[in-house]
Amino acid sequence: MDAFLVALLNGLVYGLLVFMVSAGLTLVFGMMGVLNFAHASFYMLGAYAAFLSGRYIGFWGGLIVATLAVGLVGLFSERLLLRKVRSFGHTQELLLTYGLFFVLEELVKLLFGPTPVAYRVPDELRFTAFTIGNSQFPFFRLLMGATALLMFFGTYAALRFTRIGLIVRAAVERPQMVSALGHNVPIVFSGLFAVGSALAGLAGAVAGMYYPTSPAMAHELGSIVFVVVVIGGLGSLNGALAASLLIGVMTSFAVGVESTFGDLFRALGLGGLALPGLEAVQFSSIAGVLPYALMLLVLLWRPAGFAGNRA
Amino acid sequence: MLSVRDLHAAYGNIHVLRGVAFEIAGGEIATILGRNGSGRSTTCKAVMGLLPPLRGQVLLGGVDLAGRESHDIARAGLGYVPEERLIFTTLTVEENLIMGQKPAKSGAARWSMDELYDLFPRLRERRNIRAGFLSGGEQQMLTMFRTLLGNPSAILIDEPTEGLAPKIVDVVGEAILEMKRRGLAVVLMEQKLSMAMKVTDTVLVMGHGQIVFAGSPQAFEADPGIRRQWLEVA
Numbered sequence: 114m115d116a117f118l119v120a121l122l123n124g125l126v127y128g129l130l131v132f133m134v135s136a137g138l139t140l141v142f143g144m145m146g147v148l149n150f151a152h153a154s155f156y157m158l159g160a161y162a163a164f165l166s167g168r169y170i171g172f173w174g175g176l177i178v179a180t181l182a183v184g185l186v187g188l189f190s191e192r193l194l195l196r197k198v199r200s201f202g203h204t205q206e207l208l209l210t211y212g213l214f215f216v217l218e219e220l221v222k223l224l225f226g227p228t229p230v231a232y233r234v235p236d237e238l239r240f241t242a243f244t245i246g247n248s249q250f251p252f253f254r255l256l257m258g259a260t261a262l263l264m265f266f267g268t269y270a271a272l273r274f275t276r277i278g279l280i281v282r283a284a285v286e287r288p289q290m291v292s293a294l295g296h297n298v299p300i301v302f303s304g305l306f307a308v309g310s311a312l313a314g315l316a317g318a319v320a321g322m323y324y325p326t327s328p329a330m331a332h333e334l335g336s337i338v339f340v341v342v343v344i345g346g347l348g349s350l351n352g353a354l355a356a357s358l359l360i361g362v363m364t365s366f367a368v369g370v371e372s373t374f375g376d377l378f379r380a381l382g383l384g385g386l387a388l389p390g391l392e393a394v395q396f397s398s399i400a401g402v403l404p405y406a407l408m409l410l411v412l413l414w415r416p417a418g419f420a421g422n423r424a
Numbered sequence: 425m426l427s428v429r430d431l432h433a434a435y436g437n438i439h440v441l442r443g444v445a446f447e448i449a450g451g452e453i454a455t456i457l458g459r460n461g462s463g464r465s466t467t468c469k470a471v472m473g474l475l476p477p478l479r480g481q482v483l484l485g486g487v488d489l490a491g492r493e494s495h496d497i498a499r500a501g502l503g504y505v506p507e508e509r510l511i512f513t514t515l516t517v518e519e520n521l522i523m524g525q526k527p528a529k530s531g532a533a534r535w536s537m538d539e540l541y542d543l544f545p546r547l548r549e550r551r552n553i554r555a556g557f558l559s560g561g562e563q564q565m566l567t568m569f570r571t572l573l574g575n576p577s578a579i580l581i582d583e584p585t586e587g588l589a590p591k592i593v594d595v596v597g598e599a600i601l602e603m604k605r606r607g608l609a610v611v612l613m614e615q616k617l618s619m620a621m622k623v624t625d626t627v628l629v630m631g632h633g634q635i636v637f638a639g640s641p642q643a644f645e646a647d648p649g650i651r652r653q654w655l656e657v658a
Contacts, residue, residue: 276522283512283523290510293472295498295526295574 115246120369121362122245126254128361129261130324133316134334135341135353136264137309142339143348143421144285145302147195148203150210152313153335154217159183159314160321160330161221164232172235179318180311187310191303214331221328229325253323260319264312269350281305285348340408346421355419360404367400425449426502426578426609431480431490433470440466442633444480446611448626450577453600453610455620457655458630464613465507467630468580472504473497484578501529503576507583507613509567513556517547520555520570528575533606540569543599561592568599578609585616597623621645629654 138152159179166182167175190213198205234253242252272278284291284298292298317330324330341360345352375392378384411418426448433441440463448454458464469475471482473494482490482497489497498504512520521537528534541548544565550558555566564584571579581600585593593616600623603610614620620627627644629637631654637644644650 279515279519279522283515283519286512286514287510289474289494290506290512291523292494293474293498293504293506294524294570295495296523297493297495 118245119248120365122250124362124365125358126258127365128358129258130320131337131341131361132354132357133261133264134313135338135357136268137312138338138342139348139350139353140305141309143342145305148206150207151213151217153331153338154214155183155187155310155313156317156334157221157331158186158217159317160232160326161225162314163318163321164230164326176315176318180315183314184307184311188303188307191306218328218331227328229327232321232326234322257319257323265350265354337404340404344408344411344418346418349420352418352420363403364400367403368397370396372396425485427483428471429481431470432478433466433475434478440633441470444635446628446635446638448609448611450609451604451607452625453604453612453623454626454628455612455614455624456628456630459655462630463633464630465582468504468582468613471580472502498574501577503571503574503579505568505571505581505584509563511555511563511566513554515555516552517555517566518551520566521573524570524573526574529577533608534575535572537573540572544595561588564588564596579603580611582613583615585619593619
């Protein structure tokens with residue numbers, strides 16, 4: 114039972130981390146339709162910006178500076194780069210942001226080196242929140258989860274209950290009409306892109322302390338966040354949260370299972386059918402593939418995703 | 425006063441508007457008639473900045489708005505009710521109306537949500553439901569009211585009665601007359617001659633991307649050749 118609870122909690126926290134990065138992509142890709150392959154690079158930049166500024170202004174100051182700095186990087190990327198290619202369609206957007214992804218990665222390598230930097234949880238936050246059996250649950254993981262939930266409720270409330278949120282929702286549906294009603298849609302979209310980038314920056318600033326802050330961190334989450342947005346449904350924050358948690362828990366449990374496919378076949382009475390190569394393969398080794406398999410199933414069964422209303 | 429002068433616009437290589445010109449004062453309704461493809465909707469889009477004009481002027485209160493972004497044009501006091509209605513289906517009726525709200529420029533008529541609900545109480549009853557669930561007539565009223573809440577001094581209304589039941593057509597006509605009473609310059613694109621003749625002060629007929637007739641409803645009725653040449657389908 115303890116192992117189950119630990120795996121569940123680990124899965125939920127990992128899911129919330131994935132959500133932190135996906136939340137911004139939900140705004141940028143899901144709502145605006147901008148195929149920003151470099152979104153996870155903003156997550157990486159957030160970690161490095163917090164690492165750099167935190168040395169001078171402390172942990173909390175570092176979080177704020179990283180969030181704002183990455184928001185600005187996002188704003189300039191949209192206004193100076195993406196806006197120029199938008200009218201040419203998704204292919205150009207994808208190529209541009211794919212290039213941006215590598216430029217940012219190489220830039221970080223150049224400035225900070227290819228190996229992880231010493232961006233660590235501050236001492237005052239390094240304590241055990243609670244213990245389950247023999248497992249200690251660090252407080253900082255709770256803080257990461259709380260940040261993700263705060264991000265969810267904050268973004269949801271801003272979209273649902275503010276005038277600017279109303280304009281964003283309308284502009285996503287019919288930008289020309291919103292413009293004809295007197296709202297400056299390009300500025301609204303630039304702002305939305307900046308907020309989406311800032312959320313990724315905040316996610317990086319928080320998660321970069323717990324997981325290694327290295328140039329590879331954009332690679333590690335780059336594709337999974339697209340999986341989340343597709344499974345959750347384009348533009349749906351609720352869907353992205355549900356998909357993130359499902360992927361987190363599913364992966365966590367898969368990693369914890371010690372059985373092999375051979376065990377499964379034998380349990381089903383199909384021992385003789387097992388392919389020789391598959392017999393010794395551990396379930397845990399397919400944990401990384403599960404989100405993509407889930408995405409395939411969701412696309413087949415419900416192309417609009419869990420909560421989306423458009424494919 | 426809305427004054428359109430020598431307006432030209434094109435879709436790619438297709439030159440649709442070839443020097444559209446008309447003038448309309450506040451408290452007046454002008455109806456633009458024309459066959460399908462004559463350029464009526466394109467005129468709306470070019471005036472509103474949704475299709476950048478090639479050349480020409482759009483003067484509202486003496487200020488030239490031609491070539492500006494559509495949000496600038498809307499803020500200058502020009503309202504637009506599109507033929508396709510373009511309501512925000514995922515927002516509630518009231519949220520659609522809030523989207524249209526803007527402070528009035530000096531001299532423009534001021535509209536409140538309550539007044540508009542009084543004009544068409546069905547919308548008040550349905551204020552909290554998603555606009556995508558409204559009937560065609562309700563959607564049309566919502567689109568007009570959304571634009572009116574921006575307190576424009578002139579308004580372009582494209583085919584407001586298309587596909588509507590006769591009872592709703594009357595309500596639309598009454599709303600347009602109310603706009604006139606409040607001093608708006610109303611430019612109406614309409615195919616239903618009977619409805620247009622009931623409300624309009626000026627008839628403008630479009631053909632080949634230009635205004636080919638401008639006159640009173642009586643002058644239009646007295647010249648069957650205009651109707652035969654520019655409106656009737658052989």
